[in-house]
Amino acid sequence: MSVGLCGAAFAATLLAAPGFAQAASTADVPMPAHAQTPTGQRGGWDVKDSGTDARFRGLAAVSRDTAWAAGSKGTVLRTTDGGASWRDVSPPGAAELEFRDIEAFDRRRAVVLAIGEGEASRVFRTADGGATWTESFRNTDPKAFYDCMTFFDRRHGLAMSDPVDGKYRILSTGDGGRSWKVLPSDGMPAAQEGEAGFAASGQCLVSSGPRDVWLATGGAARARVLHSADRGRTWQATDAPIPAGDPARGVFGLAFRDRTHGIAVGGDYRADQPSPKAAATTGDGGRTWTPSAQPPPAYRSGVIWLPGSRTTALAVGPTGTDVSADGGRSWRTVDTGSYDTVDCARDRSCWASGEKGRIARWERGRQPDAGRN
Numbered sequence: 001m002s003v004g005l006c007g008a009a010f011a012a013t014l015l016a017a018p019g020f021a022q023a024a025s026t027a028d029v030p031m032p033a034h035a036q037t038p039t040g041q042r043g044g045w046d047v048k049d050s051g052t053d054a055r056f057r058g059l060a061a062v063s064r065d066t067a068w069a070a071g072s073k074g075t076v077l078r079t080t081d082g083g084a085s086w087r088d089v090s091p092p093g094a095a096e097l098e099f100r101d102i103e104a105f106d107r108r109r110a111v112v113l114a115i116g117e118g119e120a121s122r123v124f125r126t127a128d129g130g131a132t133w134t135e136s137f138r139n140t141d142p143k144a145f146y147d148c149m150t151f152f153d154r155r156h157g158l159a160m161s162d163p164v165d166g167k168y169r170i171l172s173t174g175d176g177g178r179s180w181k182v183l184p185s186d187g188m189p190a191a192q193e194g195e196a197g198f199a200a201s202g203q204c205l206v207s208s209g210p211r212d213v214w215l216a217t218g219g220a221a222r223a224r225v226l227h228s229a230d231r232g233r234t235w236q237a238t239d240a241p242i243p244a245g246d247p248a249r250g251v252f253g254l255a256f257r258d259r260t261h262g263i264a265v266g267g268d269y270r271a272d273q274p275s276p277k278a279a280a281t282t283g284d285g286g287r288t289w290t291p292s293a294q295p296p297p298a299y300r301s302g303v304i305w306l307p308g309s310r311t312t313a314l315a316v317g318p319t320g321t322d323v324s325a326d327g328g329r330s331w332r333t334v335d336t337g338s339y340d341t342v343d344c345a346r347d348r349s350c351w352a353s354g355e356k357g358r359i360a361r362w363e364r365g366r367q368p369d370a371g372r373n
Contacts, residue, residue, distance in 0.1 A: 045321070045335055045352060045360035048083030056353035057301075057340045058112065058202045060104035064349035069359055070099035070112045078130055080107055083361055089130020097122065101149045101202035103157065103177075111136075111177035113149045113159060115199045121146035123159065125177040137171065137180040144169055147197040148205035150213060151177075158232045160205045160215055163191035168215060170232040187234030192220035194247060200269070201302040201341035203253035212259045214286055218242075218250010218266060225251060225264060227286040241280050241291040242266045248273070253341075255313065257305040260285045263328040265315050267299035275299040279315065281328040294330035296322040302341035307348040316342045316352055 050056075050069070056077075058070030069077045069086075074094030077086045097114040104110040108129045114122045121139035126132060137159075139146060144161040151157035155176050161169035167188040171180045196219045197204040207213040215226040215235070223244040226235045242264060243249040252266040262282045267275025278300050279292040300317035315322045315331065316339035322331040339354040350362040 044363065045337060045339075046083075046363040047337070047358060047360045048079070048086070050077060050086050050357040050359045052077070052088070052357045054357055055340070055355045056357070056359060057100045057200060058102040059341045059343045059351060059353045059359075060102045060110065061343040061345040061349060061351040062104050062106060063345050063347045064361070066104075066107045067343075067345075067351045067359070067361075068102050068104045068110050069353050070102035071353075072098055074099065074114075076102065076110075076112055076130060077359075078107075078110075083359065086359075087130070089126070091124050091133040091135075094124075098199075100147070100199040103149060103151045105151075105154050105176075109154075109176070111149065111151070111157070113146060113202075115146055117145050118142045121161070123149070123177060123180060134178075136173075136178055145196075146171070147199040148202055150205045150207040152207050152210050152213075152231065156210075156231065158205060158207070158213060160197060162196040166190050168197075168226070168235075172232060183232050187228075189226070189235060189237045191217075192222065192224070195220035195224070198250060198252045198266075198269075198301075200252045203255065203302055203341065204251075206254045206256060208256040209259050212256070212285070214254050214256065214262065216240075216251035216254050216264065216266070218244065218252065219247045220250070221245055223250040223266065225254065225282075225286050225289065229259075229285075236287070238286055238289065240264050240289045241277060243268055243275055243277055249275075252299075252301040253303045253315075255303040255305055257310065261310075261327065262286055263303050263305070263313055263315075263324075264289065265296070265300040265303045265317075269299050269301070271318070279303075279324075279328055279331060290329075292324075292329055292331060296320075296331045297333060302339065302352075304342045304344050304350070306350070307344050307346065314342050314344075314350065316340070316354075318354070321352070 054071040054075040056069040056071035060068040074097040101113040123137040149159040159171040170183040204216040223242040256262040267278040279295040280289040300315040303315045306312040321335040339352040342352040344350040353359045
């Protein structure tokens with residue numbers, strides 16, 4: 001779900017903090033002189049104790065106090081006290097499922113997506129903070145594999161599957177996830193051989209505004225971004241200058257701050273393979289993409305615009321967090337902890353999550369929790 005942009009001072013505070021000025025390999029490494037602010041203020045990720053070792057690739061930031069995380073072993077967690085405590089609100093009987101995306105509207109209402117072949121792809125909905133869940137969709141086509149989900153507003157949303165019969169499949173809801181239907185495929189361009197989406201961060205399908213949505217691809221000869229301006233009825237595909245030509249390479253995450261300005265991140269997710277062009281930007285809604293002049297140093301799976309800023313964004317991956325102060329054209333590493341996805345709420349709070357139960361909230365007044373598990 002798209003995040004409202006408010007509070008320009010917040011982005012300035014984050015960018016000014018030494019944690020956003022230079023990477024630190026440990027929490028007590030001194031920051032360089034040019035990184036200091038006039039007040040000596042610091043900022044960084046504060047890792048919370050989630051009480052589990054699940055890997056959280058799905059994340060929904062509602063506020064500074066409330067966040068939802070969805071991950072492996074059918075795990076869904078919710079906090080309403082800023083991460084001081086986490087409640088396991090996993091759907092009953094879901095232990096064999098892999099949750100990879102979650103969209104939350106508030107502290108009570110959320111929709112979560114499980115991925116996988118055939119019936120492993122499912123959607124669940126809760127309206128009471130996870131006390132009870134309703135399964136609102138179960139895939140019955142063995143050729144479909146759902147990856148990501150997005151909402152335009154509290155009622156209208158989409159989910160996407162890897163290509164079925166040569167085209168990406170789009171699932172639509174108009175009642176907040178209570179019911180779903182497959183959209184016609186006649187407006188979808190043909191997929192490339194071997195092309196698919198990456199269920200790595202819940203950001204391979206993202207929206208901005210009431211009708212615009214973008215789909216990220218990889219695994220084929222060219223990485224692409226597909227755009228629809230009519231809630232998924234018709235699509236246009238554009239090549240993206242992100243590493244491709246291998247099943248492990250492509251665009252893994254997208255973020256749009258409005259219907260024209262977007263950032264794509266990705267690369268090669270294998271730890272032993274370089275990703276020299278891990279980010280790109282667009283200023284025309286995805287019709288054209290430009291490689292970042294100074295991209296992140298490695299594969300990145302998640303990206304988000306900072307609330308209130310037209311130029312500042314965060315990208316995360318297994319080897320660290322990067323910040324851009326110029327709309328994604330250049331990036332600087334600010335933390336070396338492992339995260340899969342990142343999200344910011346309307347009240348300007350930012351959260352990240354990843355492997356080994358790792359969930360963190362950005363805190364003013366601290367240095368980066370580099371490498372802490």
